[in-house]
Amino acid sequence: MPPEERLPRPEWLEPQPPGPFLGEPRRSGGPRYVLGPVLGQGGGGEVLEAWDQVLHRMVALKVLKKMDPASLLRFMHEARTQSRVVHPCICQIYDVDSTEGAPRIAMQLVRGPNLAEAAAVLTQAEIVRILARVADAVQAAHDLNLIHRDLKPSNILLERDGEGGWSPYVCDFGLALDLDDPTITATHQVQGTPAFMAPEQVHGERARIGPATDVYALGGTLRFALRGGLEPRAPKPPEAGPAAQDLELITRKCLESDPERRYPTAAALAEELWRVSRGEPIAARAPGALAGHWRLRRRAWLRSLAAALACGGLAAGLVLAQRRLAAAGQRSAEWARYYVQAAADLDQALRLEQVLPGHDLRPAQGRLRARLQAIQARMPAQGPEAQGPAHFALGRGRLLLGDPGGAQAELDLAWDLGFRAPEVAQALACARAVAHGQAERERQYLEPSGRPEAAAAGPVAALLQLGVRPGTEADPCGTALVWQLRGDFAKAAAAAHAGLGREPWRGELAALEAASLAALGRQAEQAGDPLLAEARFSSALDTAGDFLATAPSQVAVHHARLQAARDLAALELDQGRPALGFLERWQRLADRALGLDPGDPALQDDWLHLRFLKARCLAGLGRDPGPELEAARAFLGGLRPPLTAELRAERMLIHWQLAERAFRAGADPGPELAQALKDPGHTPFFGRDYLWQVLAFQAQAGAARGQDPRPALAALRARMAQRPGAAGGDPAHRR
Numbered sequence: 001m002p003p004e005e006r007l008p009r010p011e012w013l014e015p016q017p018p019g020p021f022l023g024e025p026r027r028s029g030g031p032r033y034v035l036g037p038v039l040g041q042g043g044g045g046e047v048l049e050a051w052d053q054v055l056h057r058m059v060a061l062k063v064l065k066k067m068d069p070a071s072l073l074r075f076m077h078e079a080r081t082q083s084r085v086v087h088p089c090i091c092q093i094y095d096v097d098s099t100e101g102a103p104r105i106a107m108q109l110v111r112g113p114n115l116a117e118a119a120a121v122l123t124q125a126e127i128v129r130i131l132a133r134v135a136d137a138v139q140a141a142h143d144l145n146l147i148h149r150d151l152k153p154s155n156i157l158l159e160r161d162g163e164g165g166w167s168p169y170v171c172d173f174g175l176a177l178d179l180d181d182p183t184i185t186a187t188h189q190v191q192g193t194p195a196f197m198a199p200e201q202v203h204g205e206r207a208r209i210g211p212a213t214d215v216y217a218l219g220g221t222l223r224f225a226l227r228g229g230l231e232p233r234a235p236k237p238p239e240a241g242p243a244a245q246d247l248e249l250i251t252r253k254c255l256e257s258d259p260e261r262r263y264p265t266a267a268a269l270a271e272e273l274w275r276v277s278r279g280e281p282i283a284a285r286a287p288g289a290l291a292g293h294w295r296l297r298r299r300a301w302l303r304s305l306a307a308a309l310a311c312g313g314l315a316a317g318l319v320l321a322q323r324r325l326a327a328a329g330q331r332s333a334e335w336a337r338y339y340v341q342a343a344a345d346l347d348q349a350l351r352l353e354q355v356l357p358g359h360d361l362r363p364a365q366g367r368l369r370a371r372l373q374a375i376q377a378r379m380p381a382q383g384p385e386a387q388g389p390a391h392f393a394l395g396r397g398r399l400l401l402g403d404p405g406g407a408q409a410e411l412d413l414a415w416d417l418g419f420r421a422p423e424v425a426q427a428l429a430c431a432r433a434v435a436h437g438q439a440e441r442e443r444q445y446l447e448p449s450g451r452p453e454a455a456a457a458g459p460v461a462a463l464l465q466l467g468v469r470p471g472t473e474a475d476p477c478g479t480a481l482v483w484q485l486r487g488d489f490a491k492a493a494a495a496a497h498a499g500l501g502r503e504p505w506r507g508e509l510a511a512l513e514a515a516s517l518a519a520l521g522r523q524a525e526q527a528g529d530p531l532l533a534e535a536r537f538s539s540a541l542d543t544a545g546d547f548l549a550t551a552p553s554q555v556a557v558h559h560a561r562l563q564a565a566r567d568l569a570a571l572e573l574d575q576g577r578p579a580l581g582f583l584e585r586w587q588r589l590a591d592r593a594l595g596l597d598p599g600d601p602a603l604q605d606d607w608l609h610l611r612f613l614k615a616r617c618l619a620g621l622g623r624d625p626g627p628e629l630e631a632a633r634a635f636l637g638g639l640r641p642p643l644t645a646e647l648r649a650e651r652m653l654i655h656w657q658l659a660e661r662a663f664r665a666g667a668d669p670g671p672e673l674a675q676a677l678k679d680p681g682h683t684p685f686f687g688r689d690y691l692w693q694v695l696a697f698q699a700q701a702g703a704a705r706g707q708d709p710r711p712a713l714a715a716l717r718a719r720m721a722q723r724p725g726a727a728g729g730d731p732a733h734r735r
Helices: 069-084 115-121 124-142 211-227 242-254 266-278 287-310 313-354 362-381 384-400 404-416 422-446 453-466 476-485 489-502 507-526 530-548 555-574 580-594 601-620 626-637 645-664 670-676 691-704 710-722
Strands: 033-041 045-052 057-064 093-099 102-108 156-160 166-170
Touching (some): 033 057, 069 102, 093 313, 115 211, 124 156, 124 166, 124 242, 211 266, 242 266, 313 422, 384 422, 404 422, 422 453, 555 580, 555 601, 580 601, 601 626, 626 645
Antiparallel strands (some): 045 057
16 A cells, blocks of 8 residues: 555645634645755755645655755765665655756655664664664665765664664665775775774775675664663663674674775675574674584585475475476566666766756766676676676666667667566667657658658557556657557657656656657648747747756757747748858857757757758858858868768858859858768758759759750759759748
8 A cells, every 4th residue: 555545645735714723835856846944954955844735645855955066966866875775774765956057866755864863762673673673784885886885874864664673774874885986985084083083084095895894884883772872871771682682793803994804895794783682693693603503504404305305206396397487487576676766877977967957977877888788797607596686777878878779789689688678678668669750751852752750650559558557658758659649749748748747857858848848849840830830839839948947968858949940930931031150159069058968869869950051141241151160071071981971961051052152252162062971861850852952053053154064954953853842831831
């Protein structure tokens, strides 16, 4: 049963009559959260109880108030790191977003004290069970090569478990160190809480920090809880008996100054504490006891095997086979959970980057690539059960890096290897749709035809439905992509808009809605309705702009907005309305967007096309477009092949404009025209097909210079014969 059905509904969520408490409007956490009382405050922010209106659950909302770069980075690092660790005793991270410029983390709401507050009233047995579970949770972080570095009683939250006991939750991963990527959290400053810091942490010995560092902090936390405070003579009277003596030995072993003499893992410490809880001998007291325990277990296993063999080979074989199958199934499920979470973590890491102010995303992309390489490096040793889930995580990572073709290849492998979870179906549907869109633009550049996207929509839609769990709806991103493939941009925009209402943090939905609205604008323009076209383009700009106000580093949304601006500027130019001021403004915004990822082909295309449009505008005003064209030429020279269809088209357009400029100045346009026609193609993805204009200029320039225009005209006619009427509209309208 969901927590909100078990617990009484908070008074602050109920409608209340006017009164002194309601002298101000109830605080709103934006479109998603209704804010309740403050649960805690610190130097950098506050934690509030809140109601998630999208997922209908109570959350603890941690809001950052101290907006200096160091605090912001630690805040984002905390959310990113803590969300990676999946364990019942790790406080869950649900979401990260930003409202009115204040980043915030929505996390699991734990209704109870922390261990520092409760230690004085807890019994020894309760403390042992709590710390054993905490050590198990810390081991889950260590399995991901994460070192917490700030374990202490106040970072362990407690909640009654319904059976009279306590459930602990480890929180605050703000200082966590990722051993796979130490540059993220490496620092020359000593960080942590001194009373619980291991000597290597106090002395800043970065190379010695590892799992034993957290074991030391757990030992300090155990001693604090047993004594009820930090002082040697804390107010809590010590308990007597063998268990108390064992706990003292365990604590001393944890607090050894040499990391090599502590428990080697948090799991080893947890097992010691569970032995105390069960009244068994501990390894720290009797070094041979643990070996004897395993000898007894081995003998028992051998006796069981002998008995099974004596009962008959077939029956025993069936039992053993069933056990092996059950074990394999369990391993498969564990790897599936591990890599589904790993994929979600990759996604979350980039989403956290997107809510930061505009900055260079390449370091974050580099970290993502490094994590994908780490996954690949570990796969050979992980057995067959891990391969499908691992390929799924790799596919999600490729999709995040803007490589839908590589993503599709990895996800197809995951599917073929039998990992056919709903998450795989959804990701594969999106990857295939995006990869098909790229392939279609490549094909249209060479030979445009009608609307072939519809042929690909059926298989993608069928795959998307496989990702729908009972009682849920299809992924709105995939649904919008399917409608785009079918050419129904109104339904695509509606699907993306509805999804964005439910999941307002998903930038891909904002990009899809804006792109679909812009496509509707192009359709209206081709149908001869410029007013409707202008309204659609403006709506696309508003949709993208609204999202970027809260996630200013979302590349896909920047691209969708810049595309809509390009469409609107081209419309104004076609209508004879100078758009110079508009273009100059969007040039500056394109410069800023390109700074997020200078190597992104879509942003490169935006940058070049705005220069091309500005050159057209300047030429129409009788001004020299040379500086814009020369800047574009230099930009083209720095691009690395292979170029996308859009960038090859931009190269054709820029050199065409340079040829026209030379022609108007009385110079030979031939060299620039030869560059323009080196790899010419159709450009219906620009909303108009410019190729016929380039070929028409070739014939015009040749005739003016005394050359036979018939070959150029024949080429023009051949190209125009390939071109469908709907791809670019009326040619007379386009010049």
